[in-house]
Amino acid sequence: MKYFLKIFLLLLVVTSTVQAQNYKSNIRQYKVPLALKAGKLIDSGNVISADALSPSVKKKGYGPVAIDLKSPKKKSLTPGELYNRVSESIVIVSPAGRCGEVNAKGNVCDKVHTYPASGYIIGSEGIIVTNYHVLNGYVTKYNKEARDVMVVMLKDGTIFPVTEVLLADQKNDLAIIKVDTNGTELPALPVATKDAEIGDPVYIVSHPKGYFYAFSSGMVTDKFSEITFGGYRNIMAISADYAAGSSGSAIIDQFGNVIGTVSYTKTLQHSDDETKTQMVLKATIPVSALTELINEGNK
Structure with a gap:
């Protein structure tokens, strides 16, 4: 009897898991x-x-x-817990x-x-x-x-x-x-107080090319500065996938905190043959730029 009860409970758990993972x-x-x-x-x-x-x-x-x-x-959090929360x-x-x-x-x-x-x-x-x-x-x-x-x-x-x-x-x-939320409270993400380091895990939920709420993961692959509109800015490169439509989404750490914001991608091609793509650089804005903007503005 105990054996059949265990089998029944196992099937119940598996069925619940399958039902929770709907195809949207x-x-x-x-x-x-x-x-x-x-x-x-x-x-x-x-x-x-x-x-x-x-x-x-x-x-x-x-x-x-x-x-x-x-x-x-x-x-x-586990990746599944991160996705559900974030x-x-x-x-x-x-x-x-x-x-x-x-x-x-x-x-x-x-x-x-x-x-x-x-x-x-x-x-x-x-x-x-x-x-x-x-x-x-x-x-x-x-x-x-x-x-x-x-x-x-x-x-x-x-x-x-x-x-x-x-x-x-x-x-x-x-x-x-x-x-204007008409008084409805929205679920806000916690924001990290310091930038991530190379090698740290990263996660992203975004909408690449109309694939809404797609989930990807990777790590911080580089940190560098570049010159752009109005001067230099810091960039955090990551290996997690995103594409057009992902612009503006949050980069998340393993705790569910915001550590960056998607900005752009850059295709890196072979110097001898521009038709050959070697990798895609995924550039994000580190969280320090966001908190500095909030706390100090940008006069």
Whole structure:
């Protein structure tokens, strides 16, 4: 009897594990709802357009902002535990706009255009970190199709309009935006107080090329400085995979703390044959740049 009871309990555990690992539909769960819900926001008229938000998007010139950051955690988590905890705080950040083009028959296109990127929550009242180039991509004149609203979408499909730019830093490719949560508290990530070291493990949940909430891992592979807009900045290179659409997501340590922000990738090719890719450099902004921006601004 005890033997059959053990078998039954084992089967119950295995069945529960299988049921918990559902295969998501990226299109049905995220891509389509993102456009539909953004369209409803646009129709409500209670949004801030690219033209209206543009004056508050600057390369620099911001003072410090008081943000109640969560203290870093010290308990190491398994990769599965990390994913379950961190993914709730990773968001989809996207400009959106109705097409409005008129075809040869005089019909107006009603399609809602979206261009999803990533971001993460650091303040439960609706404070989100993403890349400067993601925010600037909304307000720039080159954005012709998605200028009605910038939205933030949670993993459960809840969507909020961006209402304010708190901080922006072109040099470090960082932006901190605020959404109107209507009083809903959001799950904020704890933020590390020091930069990671080469060899430290890293994890990332992001949205590469429309594969929403994909999980990858690796380690810190290099730390270097480079010259960019407005001077030098520090870069933390990692081996965890990400791609277009991952811009603005959080780099996480084994405790679930933010240790960096995705910025860009660079393909390194053979010097004798530019058609041969040898590796892809994955460059992220270390957490020290984020905390310095919050605490000191960038006048």
